[in-house]
Amino acid sequence: MSELNQARNRVYQLLSALFAKEIDPNLRHELISQPAQDFWQQLATQSAFSADVKVIQEALSTLTSQADLLELAADYCGLFLVGSKHSASPYASLYTSESETTIFGEEHQQMMNYLREHQLQLTSDFAEPADHIAVILAYAGHLSLNASEQEQLQFLQRYLASWIEPFVNQVIKTDQGRFYSALARLTSAWLSSEIHWLETAS
């Protein structure tokens, strides 16, 4: 069982890393390495993931120059670094509450509490609110190895499932390219499969 959770954790880590920052040459290199290709292939075996994995793989394969990486970085910037919930800010609080208009709000506080309870904190070079989707995914990955299925399910339902849909819609609506739309859809599909599985398991 714990082995399987290792695999789940790796998916969470990968999704988290892709939302956490732009793809730089190192990450790109790694993402098109043979082990990674295999990983993508394996992901694509699930029909719910295959279309988006394909788009992601294609997009990665076309990143051949610094300029390509910058274009993708500009997509990332436009989606996640400059706007409110009307673009696609990656913060839970902006989506979970209609009236929430600021960042570092209640959801950030709750995530901080969770992290502290599990003896975790944000890395110093990640200067973002704790309700950033990358943090939530990374934390879910942590839970997959360290918490009961019940607890995992509750967390995912409360802190990710509650806002993933409007978030994905915003990404699709505002994305200038196709990589992040695919990543967002893939994340949503992964979440669905996880919730389904955890519900069945528990």
Added chain:
Amino acid sequence: MNRRDFLKGLLSTSYVVISGASVLAPLSALAKSAARINDDWLTTGSHFGAFKIKRKNGVIDQVKPFDSDKYPTDMINGIRGLVYNPSRVRYPMVRLDFLLKGHQSDTTKRGDFRFVRVTWDKALGLFKDSLDQIQTNYGPSALHAGQTGWRATGQLHSSTSHMQRAVGMHGNFVKKIGDYSTGAGQTILPYILGSTEVYAQGTSWPLILEQSKTIILWANDPYKNLQVGWNAETHEAYEYLAQLKQLVKAGKIRVISIDPVATKTQNYLGCEQIYVNPQTDVPLMLAIAHELYTNDLHDKEFIEGYSLGFERFVPYLMGTDDGVEKTAKWAAAITGVNEEVIKDLAATMAGGRTQMLMGWCIQRQQHGEQPYWMAAVLATMLGQIGLPGGGISYGHHYSGIGVPSSGAAAPGGFPRNLDEGKKPLFDNNDFKGASKTIPVARWIDAILEPGKVIDANGAKVTYPDIKMMVFSGNNPWNHHQDRNRMKLAFQKLECVVTVDINWTATCRFSDIVLPACTTLERNDIDIYGSYANRGLLAMQKMVEPLFDSLSDFEIFTRFAALLGREKEYTRGMTEFDWLKKLYNDCKSANDGKFKMPEFEQFWQDGYVHFGKGKVWTRHADFRADPEINPLGTPSGLIEIFSRKIDRYNYDDCKGHPMWMEKSERSHGGPGSDKYPVWMQSCHPDKRLHSQMCESQEYRETYTVKGREPVYLNPVDAQDRGIKDGDIVRVFNDRGQLLAGAVVSDHFPRGVIRIEEGAWYGPVGDDGSVAGGANIGAICSYGDPNTLTQDIGTSKLAQACSAYTCLVNYEKFRGKVPSVSSFNGPIEVKL
């Protein structure tokens, strides 16, 4: 495949993401100990006043007014929304095309808003490279780093000082003279009354309340405007307005508001209003002068002893030189003020101690010099200048002017200039025949028409060929006029650098955007009360700078390091060293007069109180002895006729004040057949210019369907089928905007108000939303400067003329676009 096999398959690939390192780390000991701190209330200040803050787990939680602020503005409720705004500039960013092509970038794309995140090193390096190129290729006349604005408060981190000191270490640049608020006033009044007047301390309120029989609020709304100040505002003036309200009620003082609209102050005081047609204040003043003169109500002795040139003004007043006698009847036709009302007003003003309190709006119009000059002439004819409760003031609505000053010495600030004897890296002073200083509101002209020579204040100004602009804590895409014209100009720029806290429209039109932290994320000190100087305020850091933002001090220290001049920049001192120095210098200046504790004690208390001030009368010394205490005019006397101005031979500002028709004027004036409505874009009630507009929760307390309110007259609105709450399109040939209707009988027919500072959010640059291709984008939120004219007041001041603006409006029936002003740059397409 079942899930078990699927997961096993994943595991078998052996792939683990490495380069994208985890965002989580084990909890450090430090973080453990810092957890769940619930701090005490900390003190800080802002333009909106001083306030206290309590944090929860390191996040600002509660905000309450400072203990001694009896009249706090509810704008402090917007502070959290300013700091934790989703459109914070979170990281240094560069426009993608600029990053790829530098000065060769496609500037027509400026506004396509494709940015990428870069490191501070990269961003500052690009900034420096751009400056290098400009100085090398063009010289200092191509760089304008002098366009500065309202910044955030704080004597150490003041953004303008940092930017100009650092950029000044690199090379020389074009600067501005004057400002948008008072450009005409501060230029004309030194000729007339010998000082800018607009920024001078005024007669103390207690004396006005004690001595005045009549107070004239001329286009003046202090109750609205005193909410904010240049430094942390004390709001003490509201105590005097409260007393005035009682005196009005008791019939002890008569307050008359001369204004097209029923102002907030009028409604608060319950005072009288004399309605005047927009932009026709000068004819009304002339008629009052005519009444005074023809009824022998003018103070001949005062005119004789304290002024010059009355005899050269009288022929104009009496119409012997232009054939038009400036009678009440003549004025009534232009101003819409009944003849009898004018006569009564003149008699009232001459009938007892009368304090004239002028607002700033009427000088932000074409020929804006004239109403200020003519008001000074009226005050001279009344002969009460220098008497308590009499004479004229041009500032009682600003930063607590009229609140008695404590007399204490205020702290200095971080130096704006290079230290004595230091030279810029590019020590080139060759401006290629262009002017080093240009009138503040004429920079867009300069970008569009380099080399053009204009008249300005008695001199010739040659427009420099500006290729690069640097802004810090300044949002000209709010305060400048005519957005479509600005867009053209910005396409001509090779590089624009902006430092700010949130994504203003100026940031969006930039190539390099640098994130400054807010005042709550750094330590600073401020004067409590710009004019009252009631004390010193500690501005204590509440939270660490959010995201990758830095304090102004840190940003430009790093920039100076790129020039190899870090030590010189900071003088080897840290933030706290500087605070101590500023404090201790202030302490020694106050030695023996005002007690100040040691710095550490002050920092702990958060505040030093200097005590109450003494009452004071403006121009009393001049009145007492004009020979020893002359005014700063050429003659030392009030100049009703200025030979100096007369000699400039300007057609739009002559030797004495006079009525000149405007290029656009409502109520029967030029252009009113096509666009019958006058738009006033006054200082906002709920913002400081454009500061605070982005604070969403607070903004939603006044917006209408998410739009900036446009205040409409009920009959006019009804004629157009508009109801309160409707979305309205306001337009003219220069531009168009959407705003939310607030129908109110405070506004007369033919007049609308949209307060300036509404963030610009253009959509549909091809006119596809509305209006067609000629008119371009529509502002989705309601920035009034999409509609205003970009012309100088006159050859004298060349100041902004935002108040000379005609528009029309209609109920908007198209598909309503979402507001694009606050969502960060990506959605906005031009």
Added chain:
Amino acid sequence: MRWLINLWKTLNKPAQYLTLGAVSVTAFLMGVIFWGGFNTVLEATNTEEFCISCHSMQSKPYQELQKTVHWSNHSGVRATCPDCHVPHNWSRKIARKIEASSDVWGWLFNTVNTSEKFEDKRLEMATREWGRFERDDSLACKGCHDYKSMKWDSMSKLAQKQMKRAAERDQSCVDCHKGIAHTLPDIGTARAPELIAEVGTGPSKFDDNAIYFSSLTKPIYLNERTDVEAGTLNIATKVTILATKGSRIKIAIAGWRKKMGAGRVVYLDFGINMLLVQLEKFAALEDGVIVGFEQKEDDLTGLKWQRVEVEVWTDADYLIDQQQPLWDYARTTFRSSCSVCHSQPDEAHFDANTWPGMFQGMIAFVDMDQDTQALVQKYLQQHSSTFVKEKH
């Protein structure tokens, strides 16, 4: 500045009865550097004998003290040196003694060993003691004079009002009561101390026909004896020395005046409003004080101007032989003080007659004493477009 001078005069009045001699004077504690048996010496250094064992203490401050009520009064309580000058709080006491050891150096190295040198240093020393009283809330005074035990009824109305206000804030006594135990330092030097530190006080002896510039705004008189001020000489004004009598010198100033009022304000040049001298009305009307020459009309204002020469007396101090140090100081002050709110305009952006208006309009924001204000204004005028032809 005048209000300050007047204030000093007021506070100085009771000095004839109260005068204790100069407040300051730090040169009276010697023991600290010859430490030895710590407490013994410490106690020894607390006695009056120790203080006055040094010559400069004995001859000046101690003598001055003896003329005041703090020395001799009907209650027979006498304040001795350490009562006022040694803090009553132990840690401050030690700090004070270490500080005082510099006074011994002062004596050893002859900085205050003559009357002249002592007088030159008097203000500096006084300032240091005033600062200490300030920091201690005048605790030394309050040992005997307690706000709580004051008999308000026996005070005059004015005294009551002022005392009560001070009592409310537990104000330091020396805030108002300076010069009650020792002779007050020359108040002139208390003005614009940074400026004076920079440009100096100038010589005390002057050659006839030599040219000097005022480094402060100075009172002027109609003769070498009178205390009646006849007006003021503006700062940075060029004067020619005509004669010296005692501590006064006779000076000549050349300039222009407007033919209006009593014509008692003299400016630098025809049509240029740069202040040189302002005379009281009586002085302007006195024969021979202002000598008038040719007249011209300024057609920028229509006012008539007249070239004049003024001959008056002033104290033989604060006149320096160069104008440039004044301008240097003013330039630095302008560039630092006037850039806190906005970029300061170039000096040559305005002409000489426009600057006063611009400058006065902004002065509320700036922390400058009156002398410095006057100097900076004059600097701006002198370096304005009227004199400096530079494209701006």
